[in-house]
Amino acid sequence: MSLFLIIDILGTIAFSISGVLTALKKRMDPFGILIIAFVTAVGGGTLRDVLIDADITWMRNLTFVYVIFITFIVAVIFRKKLGYVRKSLFLFDTIGIALYTIVGVEKGIAAGFPPIICVALGTMTACFGGVIRDILCNEIPIIFRKEIYATACILGGTAYFLLMKTTLTEDWVVVISGSLVILVRLLAVIFKLSLPNIYKDQIVIDKE
Amino acid sequence: MSLFLIIDILGTIAFSISGVLTALKKRMDPFGILIIAFVTAVGGGTLRDVLIDADITWMRNLTFVYVIFITFIVAVIFRKKLGYVRKSLFLFDTIGIALYTIVGVEKGIAAGFPPIICVALGTMTACFGGVIRDILCNEIPIIFRKEIYATACILGGTAYFLLMKTTLTEDWVVVISGSLVILVRLLAVIFKLSLPNIYKDQIVIDKE
Amino acid sequence: MSLFLIIDILGTIAFSISGVLTALKKRMDPFGILIIAFVTAVGGGTLRDVLIDADITWMRNLTFVYVIFITFIVAVIFRKKLGYVRKSLFLFDTIGIALYTIVGVEKGIAAGFPPIICVALGTMTACFGGVIRDILCNEIPIIFRKEIYATACILGGTAYFLLMKTTLTEDWVVVISGSLVILVRLLAVIFKLSLPNIYKDQIVIDKE
Structure with a gap:
């Protein structure tokens, strides 16, 4: 099993558990929890x-269907203990978005899309599972309010493109741009960085 | 007109009326009600x-577009009387999800997807119109909370696959697996069965 | 630059600003605002x-990606002044939906869909960006409650079809049906017209 696949599976597990946790907070039944994890x-x-x-x-290659299903079963059974693995989850999740970003960018390149669209596809791959999760749970998507993920993905995806124009091999480009995603996200969480707050002055834009 | 088509139309009518009822509760205007029915x-x-x-x-064969449109008109005009047909609606709706499940499974098989994905496609065909309805009405989808439909569809779709490996003709497989969907749903409603409640002990998963 | 393209860009600007305004009301961060504008x-x-x-x-032709991005930047910087351009925005927006309706109808015709589906595609092109915006902002879509846009688009799209059966040239058909969309919407806003209110008698449809 390649390192790439192992990282992908760990990322999928972290994403699925994040879905299970959100669905549990909304007191969904097991079917709902499974769909949200998925x-x-x-x-x-x-x-x-x-x-x-x-x-x-996932409709042709069932590996991820099984990974999500097993994660769902295990996470529901041990739902009271999930707090203990929070740090590991955060790590897997961060590595997962780095990988998902690169997978998305590469799929866009392979299909011949312009660079800016490829970066958008990478960001979408990493972030929009969470957006759909939040919509199905009747919440405004969290990355639209407290942005943690998306900037890291945009920077990493852009780095991928710039580095591909150098003499670096593709392996190095993947490692460096993926590490950039991880680094930006870790620094953002450690130093509580976020995008500039444009509401500081509490302007009421529209009273209608 | 084949029996199959008649069932399909009755199911479409039941689904459309369920959409009209949900949209009326949200006090939508006629355009909104039509879209939700659709x-x-x-x-x-x-x-x-x-x-x-x-x-x-429905984009090439307009039969269902007309059925939904006429149902919308009739249901809005007689909106105060819809309570009287509730039992008939429930019956049509139950027969409808049985049929939709089988249509979805068969479409998946025809396109060469693995069995588990075909069962998922059947369940999606029967249940996700209601999910989109609830999202457009700004509600957490009801089948994620009080699951009534999905388990019946999953069991019926699985039965379809298992029975296709026997010597039964396809007609019998359709009748038996469709009846199973109907039976499971009727029993669930009559005996108020639901998926196991995993919140009995009122654990607060996450206090953040 | 053709008149057609200029109208398209003005419509895109108006739609993007409507997205920025909605996202600002929800106090989203810059990433969220950009996605909602988009x-x-x-x-x-x-x-x-x-x-x-x-x-x-937009995934192959980046013109609109740039237009939206620049609009997003300018609108966020001058967010306190957006009230002053409200009337211009309304005008651009109204011209925009007329154009989007015709583009949608024409794409449907080119792909060989039946007339009713082409009108639906035109209405979808003009109205469903706003529907997705409202869903991502956790609101019931405004056009399902206070319908302003959709009837104008349906009438304009239908006029397009009827006029194409006359001896009028396509240019005239576009101008007349587009003007009809604009006229209906302007009259609706000026005279505060809306679809018939079916809730006047305050019937409670369903007490469950």
Whole structure:
């Protein structure tokens, strides 16, 4: 089993558990929890594949279906203990978005899209599973309010493109741009960085 | 007109009326009610066709567009009397999800997807029109909380696959697995069965 | 630059600003505002292209990506002044939906769909960016409650079809049906017209 696949599976597990946790907070039943775990893990990639008119990976290759299903079962059984693995989850999740970003960018390049669209596809792959999760849970998507993920993905995806124009091998480009995603996200969480707050002065834009 | 088509139309009517009722509760205007009736009836099949990259039936064959439109007109005019037909609606709706499940499973098989994905496509066809309806009405989808439909569809779809490996003719497989969907749903409603409640002990999963 | 393209760009600007305004009311961060501006402007056309299985324009032709991005930057910087351009915005927006309706109808015709579906595709192109915007902002879509847009689009799209059966040239058909969309919407706003209110008698449909 390649390192790439192991990282992908760890990311999928982290994303699925994030879905289970959100669904539990909304007191969903087991079917609802399973669906939320599923869309959190594969929703971003599915949206990407629909937009670029590609085959949807998880519908042909069942590896991720099984990984999500087993994660769902284990996470529901041990739901009271999930707090203990929070730090590991955060790590897997961060590595997962780095990988998902690169997968999305590469799929966009392979289909011949312009660089800016490829970066958008990478960001979508990493972030929009969470957006669909939040919509199905009747919440404004968290990354639209307290942005943690998306900037890291945009920077990493952009780095991927710039580095591909150098003499670096593709392996190095993947490692460096993926590490950039991880680094930006870790620094953002450690130093509580966020995008500039444009509401400081509490202007009421529209009273209607 | 084949029995199959009659069942399909009765199911579409039941789904459309369920959409009209939900939209009326949200006090939508006639345009909103029409759209909600529409997505409730065809949303699940449309999502399925987008995911498997198939032509979307109602865009080429207008039968269901007319059925939904006439149902919308009649249901809005007689909106105060809809309570009286509730039992008939429940019956049509139950027969409808049985049929939709089988249509979805068969479309998946025809496109060469693995069994577990075909069962998921059947469940999606039967249940996700209601999910889109609830999202457009700004509610957490009801089947994620009080699951009534989905388990019946999953069991019926699985039965379809297992029975196709026996010597039964396809007609019998359709009748038996469709009846199973109907039976499970009727029993669930009559005996107020639901998926196990995992919140009995009122654990607060996450206090953040 | 053709008149057609100029109108399209003005419409895109108006739609993007409507997205920025909605996102600001929800106190989203800059990333959220950008995404909402984006889906408001291109969401309807994207949904249409996914349903008719066509290439998605903005993913290959970056003009609109740049227009939306610049509009987003300018609108966020001058967010306190947006009230002053409200009337211009309303005008651009109204011209925009007229154009989007015709583009949608023409794409449907080119792909060989029946007239009623082409009118639906035109209405979807003009109106469903706003629907997706409202869903991402956790609101019931405004056009389902206080319908302002959709009737104008349906009438204009229908006029397009009827006029194409006359001896008028296509240019005249576009001008007349587009003007009809604009006229209906202006009259609706000036005279505060809306679809018939079916809740006047305050019937409680369903007490469950």
